[in-house]
Amino acid sequence: MAWIEFEGRRVRIEAGDTVASALFRHGVRTFTRSIKSHRRRGLTCLTGDCANCLVRVDDEPGMRSCITPARDGMRVEREGGVPSVERDLLAALDRLHPLLPVGFYSKTFIRPRLAWTVAERLIRGATGIGRLPTGVRPRISQVRHLHVEVLVIGAGVAGLSAALSASEGGRSVLLCDEGEPGWLVAPGPTIERICSLAEAVQRAASITTLWHHAAVGIYEGPLVPLAGPERLVHVHPERVVVATGALESLQTFRGNDLPGVWLGRGAARLAGRHGLSPGRRAVIVAETAEALEHLGALGSSGSKLVAVVASDEIPAPTAGARVIRGGAVMAALGRRGVRAVVIRTERGSERIACDTLVLSTRRFPRDALLRMAADLPPSGEAVVGAGEVVAPGCSLDEAEQSGALAGRGEAVPISEPPAPGLGAEGLVCPCEDVSVADLERAWEEGWRSSEILKRYTTATMGPCRGALCGWALAAFARARGADALASARTTARPPARPVRLEQLAAGVHEVVEKRTGLHHLHVSRGARVDWSGRWKRPFTYGDWRDEHRAVRERVSLMDVGTLGKFLIGGPDGRELLERVLPCRVESLEPGRCRYVVVLDEGGYVMDDGILCALGDGRAYLTSTSGGAERMEAWLRGWADRWGLRAHIVDRTSALGAINVAGPRARELLSRLTDDPVDASAFPYGAHRHLTVAGVPCRAIRVGFVGELSFELHHPRSRGFELWTALEQSGADLGVRPHGLDALDVLRLEKGHPYLGQDTLPDDHPDKLGLGWTVAMDKPWFVGRVALQRMRELPLERRLVGLELDGDASSLRGMPLALDGRVVGRVTSCALSPALGRSIGLGWLRAVDGGFPQVLRAGSAQARVVPTPFYDPEGVRVRA
Amino acid sequence: MADARARYWRSAEPRRSYDVVIVGGGGHGLSTAYYLARNHGLTDVCVVEKGWLAGGNMARNTTIIRSNYLWDESAAIYEHSLKLWEGLEDELGFDLQFSQRGVLNLAHHLGDVRSSLRRVNANRLNGVDAEWLTPEEVRAFCPIVNVSPDLRYPVLGATLQRRGGIARHDKVAWGYAARASDLGVDIVEHAEVVGFLRGPDGRLEGVRTTRGDIRAGRVALSAAGHTSVLASMLGLRLPLQSHPLQALVSVLLEPVLDCVVMSNAVHVYVSQAEKGELVMGAGIDAYNSYAQRGSFHVIERQMAAAVELFPIFAHAKLLRTWGGIVDVCPDASPIISATPIENLFINCGWGTGGFKATPGAGWVFADLVANGRPGELARPFSLERFTIGALIDEHGAAAVAH
Structure with missing residues (x-):
């Protein structure tokens, strides 16, 4: 026997149960509360489209209970409501609805401000349905990339058929579905067709299937990310067939959101697959041929069919229910759930007692993915729809044929149903509690296009992403004479289905760190290694002053392989x-x-x-x-x-580089190479091929640190032997490595700016x-035109060398002031060991056409001096 | 206490001629119209908008307001804007859900720390409130930020502008539209500018729209990402690059975050709106585009950063992503300028940060359009700076790397 834990009680689960079906069997009818009016909401679609059954599962908020399989030991709680979903004191807000019309918060200017602060707290306390778990560890997710010729999204009749025809000739096909083939479908002819097609798919060698993977969106490429339970899959197909089906329309009438109002497929699924009767007495609105199947499923589950409100084209059902032709639902009555419905007929309106109202109504395409792809280059050719998503209400044969055509890349017949009229009452957007009256009021106020109505009323902006109401908003605008632009469906945006933020994060793995080939050697020498851009580099091996002295007085090594x-x-x-x-x-x-x-x-x-x-x-x-x-x-x-x-x-990564710097650098090098390194053979400003300790190097005589130095660029794999040979051979010369801390001062003494730090x-x-x-x-180079132009203007600021009083090593970033006015800033400074005084670089603005010479940096005086500070003639570097 | 209005603004039929035509009915265009009327008495003004009112970047931003920019010129205009924000609800008579909940800008590496400290100093010198917080202080201010030193981009500290915050973007636009409309400004939706009217001598005389020609004494472009398209119709090339910039919201969640947190280095900025959704912005797409959508990998990177900085977000569900088109200048500062074409004025180049400037930009641009010459605040932001090289580099302060 398996159980889930539901709000402190144990609830038995049976094979094939979802969280929703288990709770329903347990007697739960109110699954959640609506966001604004705190109205009760119960199971409606059972296809993962609406937001009426969101619960918290194992601490994860916002789980769609109708498509979450129930597993032993799961913890399930309902969310929202004060103090609980079942007894929500804020449901009183619902009765205030007429007093809190659409746009209330926008138009109401609450003063004093304090009152609004209090109101804000109340509103915020009352909103927010999901409580985020604290202390979660992101699950380890991974990303896969799949390249296929054809991706088929949706494993219904059209999708399966599309996958089969697409695979003809051995084309590689990926077929994905948010669930599994047929798992949302009640027993009947549809599921039989699905099963036989699914068997054929299973036999087809070139079709790969991915169940429980929902398409997040369709991006340029096309690129279709699929969110699976533990991973994200990037699919890079040549073509995409979208076969995501259609959804029955939630008609608008008073009480259309009460628990007990079902979409036909949802009720049939509960009855047919879970063996649960949605209620004892059911009224069904039958607008489609499929309604007859729903009738059958309901009947066999033990619901008594009280009445069938059937449109003319529906043949009379055989069951003994009363048939009302030409009727329409005016209202569903009740507080905790449906107690009765009011049906209007030609003879007037009639109240029928029942606890279940099943809407087997006209279907609208579940077309978010298709619409996302509509304006992708190349214009829509790579992405086509098949089955109900382009022809809602089509027969099984039509769906199968449509899929077969789409799979082969041939044109698919498209039939867009005309939008039905909206009722005068009821909710258009259950997620956001937006009623027909709200839309009408907004329209009268001048919000006259679907997009701006959406923003003003927030209709379609709830967690169902307009799945239930997108068509209705557009239909509303169209019915009031808005032109095609102003009554268009609002833009479809990813994600098409809910996805956790961590799933999106799964594919990103920052380059952990870049290291040179000598990294471990530095660490073994006691280096403090830290980030320098994307590299990890040694900052110091103990005492930067020692390192500085080694460069100035003896010889030192630095790993510059990151260049x-x-x-x-x-x-x-x-x-x-x-x-x-x-x-x-x-x-x-x-x-x-x-x-x-x-x-x-x-x-x-x-x-x-x-x-x-x-x-x-x-x-x-x-x-x-x-x-x-x-x-x-x-x-x-x-x-x-x-x-x-x-x-x-x-x-960059193939070569390492070691700078050998200091007055005794030549002496050290000459011990390890037979190539001439004397000043006449290898002067400053030259580069040579040297073989140093058997390692072929390109040696460059440069002078960033201001001493005789040889930068040895060598094959990265030989770096270790080169470095250790230099160390061993120079032991008696006092060789030691220097890091970035010492370098910062060494180059400052030479007045070299660090790009990015000083610039x-x-x-x-x-x-x-x-x-x-x-x-x-030169006649031309990149930037010359601009430089020419700027050179004709006086300099408005420049980088200058500074000499500062006392120990100025902490003055980096300090503003430079002239008579109390800020005219610049210190970008680098240090107490120079070589000079015994504080030096720096800094920005200076022109003041009255000239650059001031004496400034204040905090309490210190700063004097502008020429650079380099150290060895201005460059004798040492040329040695 | 309640001033429930029957209607926000008048949706007008365009007349044949106006003193000023403003192209672009977003936040900047509407606030420009309002301040033209309020500050300069110019009410013979028409705002033409190609789509629905405030449906471009004004509907797509992450609603963050702050003024902690580096340079004096920027501090002056953004601080002017922030001061206007502080009185805007009373000015317009609408609640804008303006909430000064504090804006944190995180520093993740040594360079960040240095430039942040420098910015704090610069801000204070300019009278802009700014504080430096240590990692512990960051955690005290915003407990859900992960300040563990083990992160790839550890939080080494943050700047805090307490006066920074958020406001409800749509309401700001509607508020300006309402008051501008009250003052006599015509607002015309679904009128796309498809060309310009030039006189026989080449003078600019108005705009050609999908709802007919409208003559104008002066034309003010305020079209954000599409400014370069409009200017090119006049043969004017602007130093602007248009890029997609994406943002997203989560589903509604109980309150977990009561300030704004931004991180330039890892490209995420987030706040939690009144209703409970987390509002997050991403980095820009590197390519140029006028399509209001971006790439998936940008969202992936943004989420990776968000989940690392805020582990509590891991199980939040994504509700919706979207994209807008931002117009970026080489120095990440805007252009508020007269142009080589007489009677044509431009306000553009706000890049990723135009929302916070809505009141200030409108104020300053209105001044320029009304007087024909820039005031103190606008002068540094002229087109001329790209000729003389006197750029106002705000790459560090603009939250999104360009």
């Missing part, structure tokens, strides 16, 4: 660089390198790096660590735009004091 590294070749490779870079590329001789800035079209500095001319006409270019991906895209984008035959090879996205080179990197005598 962007690109090889640029091809017949037009140099031409590409000449056009993209603002410096002279042609005149750079093989074996030489040059500091370059990269400008965008606005003349602003995007990035900087080192350009090395190679002997074979190719070039090797580095970029900042954070700018590598953008640099590659930038170069490729321009090559593509100009149609240049240039090859850009991203070597802004709209800095042109002149503002940074980097005007010398730009060859304006």
Whole structure:
């Protein structure tokens, strides 16, 4: 015997039970309360379309109980209501409904403000149906990508048939359904047809099926995400067949939302599949041929059929029920549920006592997915509908044929039913408690299109996403003479079916961290490793001052493998660089390198790096660590735009790089290489191939830290042996590694700005004091036009070197003030170990056409001084 | 206490001629119309809207209001706007559900922390309220934020603007429409501008709409993502890129979040509306588009960030996603400017942050249109800045990376 726990009681479940059917058998009739008026709501559609049966299952709010299979040990609670769904004191709000007309909150201006604050609390306390569980752990979800030729959504008659015909010739087909074939269908001819088609589908080798996977939406591509119980599936089909069927229309009459008012298929399913009678005395509205099946199912479940309100085309049912032709439901009466219905006939209106009203009414397409796809390029060809979703009310044969055509990619007959009229009373949108009268009132007030009616009345904005009421809102506007634009269905938006936020999050796995090949070596040397952009890098190995001293006085190593590294070749490779870079590329001789800035079209500095001319006409270019991906895209984008035959090879992760820096760097290097490294053979501004400790390296003489240094770019896999050889060989020289903390001070002493830290996205080179990197005598380069224009204007701000009083290392970010007026800001500063005083970089605005020289940064005086601060002549770097 | 009105605004038939035609019946267009009438006595004004009233970005934003921008020029205009917000319900006589519940901007890495602190300083210098919160203070202010240091993007702190908050977007537009209409402004829906009327000498003389030609002394474009389309009809190229920007809401939930939380680094910003739905914004799609929908992967990334920062959201259900078209300038600041075409004025480029500026932008744009020359607040936002390079870079303060 299996049980679920329902609000502290044990409720028995039987095979095939859903949560809804188990609760219904237990006697539950009110499943939830409506959002605004706190009206009772009970089972209605049993197809997962409406929001009347949402309950909390195992702490997860908003579960559709009618399509949630009941499992032993489940905990189920109803949500909303004060203090409970069954006894909701706020149901008094329902009687206030005439006093709280549509738009009440919009138009009512409650003063004093305090009163509104109180009202706001009350309203907020009363709303919100779902209570989020605390302390949940996101379930581990995964994402799969499936590429198929045809995706069929919906495993009804049309969908199964579409899958079969689509698979002809061995085409790969994926068939998905929110449930399983036939699981929402009452016993009868439909389910027989479904079973036989499903068997054929099972035998077809090229059809894959995914049950319990609901389509979230249709995106460009097409891309159709499917939400399954434990995973998200991205389906990338060539074609999509949407066979999501149709839904009976909830007619509008007073009391149309009372528990006991059923859509025909829902009542038939409860009776036929769960063996439960929806009520003792039933009145059925029969507008479709299918109504006869519903009648049969109800009869066999033990409901007494009191009356059949049948339209003319429905043959007289055989059961002994009374048939009322040409009648219409005027009202369903009752408080806790239906007690009677009022039927209007030609002879007047008649009250019939009953506890169940079954609406086997005209069906409207469940077409949210189709409408999402309607304006996708290429216009709708890749996505077609089949079966009831394009021809509501079609016969089984028609549905099967429609599916077969759609599956083959042939045209499908479409028949759109004319909208019925709305009644004068009752709810149009049960989710949001919007009545016909509300719509009429809003219309009179001037809200005269379906879209703006939606926003004003909130009709269709509830949890059923307009499934029940979308057609009615449009029909309402059309009936009042709105043109096609103003009476269109409101836009269908994903998701088509509810999906948990964590399911959407499933596919995203951030790059955990980027590491260089030397990462573990750093860690083993005691490095404090932290984020630097998307990389994890060593900040210090203990004491940055020691590291700083090693660079300035001895020799030190730094892992700079994070730098962007690109090889640029091809017949037009140099031409590409000449056009993209603002410096002279042609005149750079093989074996030489040059500091370059990269400008965008606005003349602003995007990035900087080192350009090395190679002997074979190719070039090797580095970029900042954070700018590598953008640099590659930038170069490729321009090559593509100009149609240049240039090859850009991203070597960033293939190559490692170690900077060997310090006055004794040459001495260390010469111990490990037979290649000449003396100043005449390998001067500053050159690059050479060196074999260092047996590792082939491209060595570049650059000077970011302001000392003699060799940047050794090497195959990443050889980094470990290179680093350890340098360490061992330099032990007597006092070699040690330095990290980003030391680097920050070292480069500051040389006055080098950090792009991003000291710069802004709209800095042109002149503002940074980097005007010398730009060859304006070149006829054209990216950004030249803008730069030319800006150079004709006086500089309105610039980056300056600062000397500050005392220990200014904590002054980063401090405003720079002139006579109490803020005219700039410190972007970097430090107490320089090499100089024994505080230095910094900062922004300064022009004041009266000039740049002030003496400022205040907090309590310290800041004087503008030229950079570099350290070794201004660059003797050490050229050593 | 109740002022229940029979009707908000008059939906007008367009007349043949007006002093001013405003193209775009969204928040900015309507507030411009209102302030033209209120501040400048210009009531011979028509607002033409191609769809339904306020159905563009005004209906699609995440309703966040704040003024904690970096630069003096931005602080001035956004703070002007926030001050107008603070009196707007009384000004318009409507409840706008304006709620100053505080806006947190989270910092996730060292660079974030530095720029956030800098922004706090800059804000205070400009008289904009701003505070820096440590992770513990963040948790005290907003208990559901995950401040665990183990996250990929740990919360290292946050800036807080207590005067920031939210308002009900539709009501703001309707309120402006109502009061502008009261003052005599004509509001014409479903009238799409398909061209412009030029005189024999090339002078701009009005607009051509799907509901007929309308002559105008001055034309004010206020069409957000479609401004570039309109300007191109006049041969005017603007430094704007139009991108889709998506947002979404959850189903109704009991209150869990009583402030606004934004995170630039991971691209999520969220608040909980009065009714109980979580309102969240995503990042922009990288490609240019005028279609009001975006890509699924953007939503996936946004949800990944949201669920990591707010584990309690994991089991919330998504109700609806949608997209709008934002017009983004190279410096993430707007354009409020006269143009090389006489009698044509533009208010655009608000990118991802136009809602909060609704009152201020309308006020300043009305001033420009009425006087024909920019006032103090508008001057820095002229088109000229793209010629001289004096950009107002607000990429850091604009919550969505451009």
